[in-house]
Every structure is written in C-alpha cells, then in structure tokens.
Amino acid sequence: MKTFNVPTRNEVSPANQAIFDNLTNKLGKVPNSYSFMASSENGLATYLALSNAKSSLNIKEKEVINLIVSGINGCHYCTSAHTAISKLNGITDEQVLEIRRGNISFDAKLDALAQFTKDVANNKGSVSPEALDNFFAAGYTNESLVDTLLIVAERTFSNYLNAIVNVPIDFPVAPQI
Template identity: 30%
Template sequence: MFADHTVESAPPAARRILSATERQLGYLPAAMARMAEAPQLMDGFLKLSGMFENTSLDPLAREVLIMTIARRNGCHLCMAMHTAKLVGLSAPPAVIAALRDGEPLDDPRLAELRRFTEDVADAAGDVGEARVATFLSHGFTRRQALEVVLGIGTYTLSTLANRLTEAPVDEPLREFAWEPQPAR
C-alpha cells in the first residue's frame, strides 16, 4: 500500500533526510522509506524525537516512556527498535522483559513513570492535581510531567505512522522482534 521509497524515488523534500539516515545507519529503515511519502511527517517526527532526546528525563526513563506508548499502540517496529536501544543502554534484562510483556516494573520510579504515561495518554492529559502530585513524589519535576506529554505526542505520531504504513522490522532489528499479545 505504501511505497518503500529510495533516496531517488522519494519526494524531493524527503531526499536529504533519507540520504542522511542511510549514511548514519548504513541502511534505509523501511519505516523511514515509507514515512518519506509525507516529508513533513518524517521531518516533524525527527525534530520531535530530537527534542525528546534532549529533555531532562534520563535515557532509561525516555525509553520506558517510548516502550509504554509503543506497547499501548501495538507498534511491533518501535518495540523492536527500542528494545535494541535498551540493550545498548545496558538496561537490566528484567526491565526490558517487563516493558515488552506489560508486566510490573520492580523499580518504583520507572513504574510510576510508566503509570503516569499511561494515565496522561488515557485521560488526554486531564489527570488532575493529585495524579501530578503522585508523579512528583517519585522524584520527577513539573517540567518532566510536561516532557512526558512531548514523549507521548512524538511516539504516538511514529507508532501510528508505522502501523498505517505497515512498516516491517528491518533485518538489523529482527532479533528484537515483538508481536502484540492477546489480552488475558
């Protein structure tokens, strides 16, 4: 349904980004090749993800948020890609497994981040003062509560695009493949 664009076949506004991505990774990910159909979407996602990477949330916390949204939205590609990122961060295997399987996290701070992310997404941000206070009581800041919104928006955008375009998991990520599990 959606073309796997190359640098040459992509709309002109997407070519520079695709070329840079291919140079950086050594291959052109299918998700980017398909997202190139809408250059503004691709550019917007890359800008937003770059901004999210520069938030005050630590790298593991950012990945917990991303995996929470990816699992919530059933994005097999983001689950594989961010599992690989967690492995690269030397995240504890139990944390990775819990995020992939939807099981409880042993770390209270990360567990709270996951719950807060889910609550903010489920309530379209309308979680109320008491919920924010609980988030803050786990060592997070008001700034980080808003950075959660940035992360939710960024990774909702990518997970929906990946699902819409049916982007497959690329070969370098196949060892981290994930399939949504039916509800128990």
C-alpha cells in the same frame, strides 16, 4: 486494504535524500518507518526534530515512555525498534519485559514514570491523582511533565502511522507478551 510501499532513497525529495544519507551514516540504514515518513516533503525532518529535541529526561526514561505507549497502542514495529534501542542503552532483556508490562520493580522512579505514562496513554491525557502525585513525588518536575507528554505525542504519531501503513519491521522482532 490498501498496500503502502516504503519509498527508497531515489523516490524521495532531495532534502529527504540528504536525511537518508545522514541516517545511513549514523545508523547503517534508514528504518522503514522513517522511510515512509519521507513520503512527505517535511514529515521526516519535522518528526526527527521532535524526536531529537533536547529533553530533561534521560535515555532510559525516554525508552520507558516509548515502550509503554507503543505497547498500549499495539505498535509492534515501535515496540521492536525501542526494545533494540533500550538494549543498546543498558536496559536488560528482563527489564525491557518489565517495562513493557508496565510494572517496574528495578527502579521506583521509572515505575512512577511508567504508571503516569500508562494513565496518559490509556486515558487520552487524563491521569489519576495518584499517578500524578507519584510522578512528582518520584522527583519529576513540571519540565518533566511537558517533556513526557512531548514523547507520548511523538510516539503516538509514529504508532498511528505504522498501524495505518503497516511498514515491515526491520529490527529484531520483539517477543509478544
């Protein structure tokens, strides 16, 4: 199997070096997944533009999607990263585990989002009428639908890239469930 190296700042383009500097200032480091994306002249900037795009969904809703999709795709890197991010945004350890299991008892609206996201990720975009009806009944809109799918696409890309290149996890490793 091919081994991939995670590029350092000195091994990426000047444009990506500037992004590395910004990430280091904001996060204290450049996550390994982002570092590998910088193997492409435009990949990291394009990914970050999508990741940081405005959304109708709040941070907890985004993290539900991130954790569900990463779990379904088996990406332990993203599961670990988004477990840490979720905790920084007020989601407890117990709630993270519920989200990762895909059945949320602490918030009915988030549970409707989780069920919808599970259908999308498991069925490559096909969703059951029940999951779709529950999504809208919970208060989500057509805008929410589009924004949810954008996050699913973003997370799927990252999950697939990490599966192929197997970057080392540089976040606290999330427990297996």
